[in-house]
Amino acid sequence: MIIGLTGGIGSGKSAVSVCFETLGITVIDADVVAREVVEPGCLALNMIADHFGDGILTTEGALDRAALRAVIFSDEGERKWLEALLHPLIRNEITRQLSQSNAPYSILSSPLLLETDQHSLVDRILVVDVPVELQIERTVQRDNNSIDQVKSIINAQSSRSLKQQKADDIILNTGTIEALEKEVARLHQRYLKMI
Numbered sequence: 113m114i115i116g117l118t119g120g121i122g123s124g125k126s127a128v129s130v131c132f133e134t135l136g137i138t139v140i141d142a143d144v145v146a147r148e149v150v151e152p153g154c155l156a157l158n159m160i161a162d163h164f165g166d167g168i169l170t171t172e173g174a175l176d177r178a179a180l181r182a183v184i185f186s187d188e189g190e191r192k193w194l195e196a197l198l199h200p201l202i203r204n205e206i207t208r209q210l211s212q213s214n215a216p217y218s219i220l221s222s223p224l225l226l227e228t229d230q231h232s233l234v235d236r237i238l239v240v241d242v243p244v245e246l247q248i249e250r251t252v253q254r255d256n257n258s259i260d261q262v263k264s265i266i267n268a269q270s271s272r273s274l275k276q277q278k279a280d281d282i283i284l285n286t287g288t289i290e291a292l293e294k295e296v297a298r299l300h301q302r303y304l305k306m307i
């Protein structure tokens with residue numbers, strides 16, 4: 113069984129993932145996979161440098177993630193171009209990693225589970241949910257980004273209400289990390305019974 117974990121930027125996917133990993137569950141993180149497919153030497157990185165120019169690379173030849181983030185969240189056309197290149201590669205690598213899991217069930221954590229065809233890889237959808245104001249507050253604190261930058265990323269993602277509609281299970285992450293751990297432990301017991 114594969115559980116798709118989603119939620120907007122800063123909603124708490126990584127925090128939830130840590131709780132599941134502590135319980136022995138394999139978590140594949142689409143953001144981590146997205147980094148793997150653009151490592152130096154990969155064809156995708158060369159294509160990104162051809163398209164955006166060498167200014168999108170660091171002096172060491174790696175992807176300048178902050179520079180690309182600034183470009184794609186201020187220009188929808190460029191974001192679509194990047195997604196068309198990377199999403200098929202990300203999906204292939206996710207599928208490969210999921211097939212190697214030996215855990216009782218696995219989790220695919222992805223901010224774009226519902227926006228991409230990644231949702232077809234999962235059996236259930238778990239949404240980690242917070243009000244947009246808290247999402248912005250936690251992201252600004254974590255990433256040291258401006259409120260406007262975070263808002264432009266949120267605008268590129270599906271709405272809170274659409275995620276709630278598509279969810280089989282919802283974790284409301286407005287409490288403490290301890291409350292989150294308890295909620296994950298409860299869901300874990302439910303999932304084990306479903307296998």
Ligand SMILES: CC(C)(COP(=O)(O)OP(=O)(O)OC[C@H]1O[C@@H](n2cnc3c(N)ncnc32)[C@H](O)[C@@H]1O)[C@@H](O)C(=O)NCCC(=O)NCCS
Nearest residue numbers: 120121142143146177178180181198202223224265268269
């Ligand atoms: C633009 C990039 C280089 C910025 O890298 P950075 O290290 O600053 O951020 P990171 O990758 O950790 O992403 C942070 C968050 O941004 C949001 N985000 C990232 N890409 C997208 C996107 N295409 N659309 C909407 N939100 C996105 C997600 O909430 C994600 O969790 C990177 O996010 C990227 O390569 N994005 C395109 C690939 C993609 O769509 N990844 C999402 C997982 S499938």
Ligand SMILES: Nc1ncnc2c1ncn2[C@@H]1O[C@H](COP(=O)(O)OP(=O)(O)OP(=O)(O)O)[C@@H](O)[C@H]1O
Nearest residue numbers: 120121122123124125126127223250254287288289
């Ligand atoms: N219940 C909580 N109480 C306090 N802080 C929290 C809680 N849950 C998450 N956080 C903090 O909020 C920030 C965002 O959480 P997290 O990184 O897990 O979100 P995410 O959904 O993985 O984000 P992204 O989409 O950017 O990958 C982090 O700094 C995290 O430590």
